[in-house]
Amino acid sequence: MTCTKSTLIEEISNIFDHNPSQSKEVLETLIEIIKSTLASGEDLMISGFGKFQVIEKSPRKGRNPATGEAMILEKRRVVTFKCAGKLKNKINEEI
Structure with a gap:
């Protein structure tokens, strides 16, 4: 089974007792940091x-x-x- 962004959001919500919108924001921020770091070389x-x-x-x-x-x-x-x-x-x- 493939781990998707939705799965990660659900896991973050469960582990840290956040609501899904907070977890989504955390994950999206992390992904943006990764993308901008790699895009800069x-x-x-x-x-x-x-x-x-x-x-x-x-x-x-x-x-x-x-x-x-x-x-x-x-x-x-x-x-x-x-x-x-x-x-x-x-x-x-x-x-």
């Missing part, structure tokens, strides 16, 4: 969880899948995630 590290990093990708050759025509894909920035050791251990203790 900064890395975001959350201890015990992992590190989000913005990587610059160079232009490269590609192919249009619909037509098969060769093309150059422009440079772009992507977000990568490296899992922290504590999270890896937590995930693997379920096996």
